Amino acid sequence: MDNKKSRAFLKWAGGKYSLVSEIRALLPDGKRLIEPFVGAGSVFLNTEYQDYLLNDINPDLINLYKILQQKPESYIADARALFTPANNDAQRYYKFREEFNLSTDTYHRSVLFLYLNRFGYNGLCRYNLSGKFNVPFGRYKKPYFPEAELYHFAQKADRATFVCKPFAEVFSLAQQGDIIYCDPPYAPISTTANFTGYAGNGFGMAEQNRLADCARNTAFSQGIPVLISNHDTQQTRQIYAGASLKELKVGRYISQKGHTRAKVDELLALYQS
Template structure:
């Protein structure tokens, strides 16, 4: 059903690398097409490498990166290596200059190889790989002082080869599941519900509010009725438990790497399945 695992090429807030053993242990025995409506950094996708997959994200810049790696891996590698070479002088000044260049291209809607390369560069050199934007949709995460290379050419080529048979969509999560049918598997690495019910964080300017979580829960039930196998992960909160009442739930302990206070980098996540 799958090929050898591939390492994800970017860091992503809320990524599921540390939950891979628990997720893998709870996969359906068989499925046809794999759907991932919130692909993010693709930790689960690249761990499973299913033969048939449909991935989606609302973040247009992220989807552009996936598409450019699929279509033009060597151009991406060359552009990123050039950025890394130019950064050797004053890394901090260079980072903020390239962050500004990235935001300028975003404002112009220039979804191309250059934007993809800038995305890879700032992802590896911003604080904790966090993708955060302001009210105008502009990326505003500070420099992390890293001297690491922005990509592995071998990894980019492996990802590109795998993506040749993957359908890459950009848009709303509900629309991305339109063609999911009986026997398919849908994995929802949904945006986190807040631990504090009075606050919601967003990784895109569109945000993901209470109504979005409620709509996602309705989709989960609709897909269940279609005969799809579904799995969803999120914070273990009363809100999420109530939304998915009646489904199988298992709580797992996790470490959280985003919080600047090390004492708060622990928590609970819940894995919800309909099988």
């Protein structure tokens, strides 16, 4: 595969675009790549497997991917229609956000989802406890309409099956010849981060441990390799005992308070028998 990288059409917190070269270098050969936490799909877009099984727990995300896979032309035309200067306005944004939250129409929600992703603050995808999308207006000069990226994703999606299941169920679908790559919500870098920044993502340390157990069993009992990304902390190194660990110097800064900025490295844990 050439060194030119493909960008995802969604803005995504924690997206793997900047790390795809390192991830790709560690992914073993296989027929099918399984991603239990596909997110914006940077690893999918920048690898070459025969087939893909792509999962996310967010039904809005998976429904969008299925619609783009099945009818790219009409989806892209309808999504483009919302990318106008008049719609780059707080009042319009909140009107569309409310429309999204009230709608039960899968297609309409998928069109609005891309608008909210590009016009909302920092490309965040966040819902309140009632399941309502609650990201505020982003105040960007001119949000970018990712037409080329949408077409590229749709074209590559011919090789993909999209599902919306808990990660453990996705692991149970793995067969010989599969490779699994996991990009879960990251473990907290401190107890403070655990309480503030990560509260409510529904993926605590119990889930981190369960994911590591799934990876260990799948790799060592079934011979299916599993690669996991996470923060490089003492806790994650303990959780991933038995895996081959590679530290990445990412140079992102995570800050709870302005005067306590700390450089955070990432870890790639490869389970392979």
